[in-house]
Amino acid sequence: MPDKKIYAGIDIGGTNIKFGLIDSNGNILHREHRPTMAEKGAGPLLHLITNIAERLLYFAAEEDYAIKYVGVGSPGAVDYRTGRVIGPCPNIDGWQGTEIGATLSERLNTPVYVDNDANAMALAEARFGAAAGARSAICVTVGTGIGGGVIIDGRVMRGASSSAGELGHMTINFDGPKCNCGNKGCLEMYCSSQAMIDGVKAKTVKGLSPRLEEVLEGDLGNLTIKKLFAAARKGDEIAGEVIRDTAVYLGIGLSGIVNVFNPEVVVVGGGIIDGGAGFLEVVTAEIRKRAFSSAVSDLRVVKASLGNAAGFIGAGLLGDAEH
Ligand SMILES: [Zn+2]
Known part of the structure; x- marks a missing residue:
């Protein structure tokens, strides 16, 4: 079903990066995690996330899923419009200022949306989780x-x-x-x-x-x-x-x-x-x-x-x- 909406998401946690593919009913089609290795700093982490996003797009292509964009949840305040980390992030050295959105979208040639991890979590709970059906x-x-x-x-x-x-x-x-x-x-x-x-x-x-x-x-x-x-x-x-x-x-x-x-x-x-x-x-x-x-x-x-x-x-x- 190539026209079925499938979503690709990546969640950057302090210890693990969790990522996967879901369908429009919230069913998880693919799910993995990798150690964040935050101690290595911003550059290697951004590289790792790019590889993960490529991996997700590869899996989606294998299954004939049409992916319109990749979404990323990051610690720290994120400018949703530009995909840039704008707030301090004590757990990842040098993460503030990282251009997650611009870097990934250029490398993947796919639109990329980035937001604060807690906002992403709230969105998931409101759509498919404990607050499903609630407007607020x-x-x-x-x-x-x-x-x-x-x-x-x-x-x-x-x-x-x-x-x-x-x-x-x-x-x-x-x-x-x-x-x-x-x-x-x-x-x-x-x-x-x-x-x-x-x-x-x-x-x-x-x-x-x-x-x-x-x-x-x-x-x-x-x-x-x-x-x-x-x-x-x-x-x-x-x-x-x-x-x-x-x-x-x-x-x-x-x-x-x-x-x-x-x-x-x-x-x-x-x-x-x-x-x-x-x-x-x-x-x-x-x-x-x-x-x-x-x-x-x-x-x-x-x-x-x-x-x-x-x-x-x-x-x-x-x-x-x-x-
Ligand atoms: Zn405080």
């Missing part, structure tokens, strides 16, 4: 940082200079700890996976609780987000408190966003969301407690459903007519 959605992912995307009337809201949706950098505490972005007390300082790990460390200076002792085999150095949630599910009070505090902060941030945008759905994703331990329930309760009742009357707060495929699926949709 806020998507937030909690991992090493907080990524956010705002979907209004089915489209990514990008703002005047491609910088909208940076939910992680709203100020929660005007005199709080200094953030990577230069500001103080950003939401990200209270809700990232690192903030949770630090929270546990601060609460265990006098020693581990019995359940943490068991889960960590006596060594705080073994602490990961997965183990933190495992300890909480076993009833550990310290782990439970840290998770609850994190969820409350996230709920505080999201309640402001909900008041501003009055979305139909808030989608919460990222590495921590499968941990359970009541995280999403606390986020939901905090939003409902703090936001206007008129803004939450029709609101659903749900878990992201596309997992780590969301990034490349959304990247693949970036050039679709509606966006």
Whole structure:
């Protein structure tokens, strides 16, 4: 079926580049990943992405799929109009200023659309995932940082200079700890996976609780987000408190966003969301407690459903007519 719409998407993550082909119903036709090797810097990474895009086009041609463009999701703020990385990206040396769109489209002789990775993820969840069918959605992912995307009337809201949706950098505490972005007390300082790990460390200076002792085999150095949630599910009070505090902060941030945008759905994703331990329930309760009742009357707060495929699926949709 050569006239069937098939999309090619690439998601540049801090650890892995995920990429694949999807059809217009969101079915994954091809899916792979490669290590990002961000430590090698911007030049080699751009080269690797070009090779990946060529590989996707090759697979598509083999199957007689007509690919109209390649979509790329990148960390950092991206100028959607030019495909240039315009914001800082601490994980990839020299990435700011990289002309992803121009370089790839010239090499591939195919149009290329580039956006921030969280925007791509939001687009995927709004089209095929947890917010499918909703006209407006806020998507937030909690991992090493907080990524956010705002979907209004089915489209990514990008703002005047491609910088909208940076939910992680709203100020929660005007005199709080200094953030990577230069500001103080950003939401990200209270809700990232690192903030949770630090929270546990601060609460265990006098020693581990019995359940943490068991889960960590006596060594705080073994602490990961997965183990933190495992300890909480076993009833550990310290782990439970840290998770609850994190969820409350996230709920505080999201309640402001909900008041501003009055979305139909808030989608919460990222590495921590499968941990359970009541995280999403606390986020939901905090939003409902703090936001206007008129803004939450029709609101659903749900878990992201596309997992780590969301990034490349959304990247693949970036050039679709509606966006
Ligand atoms: Zn910040």
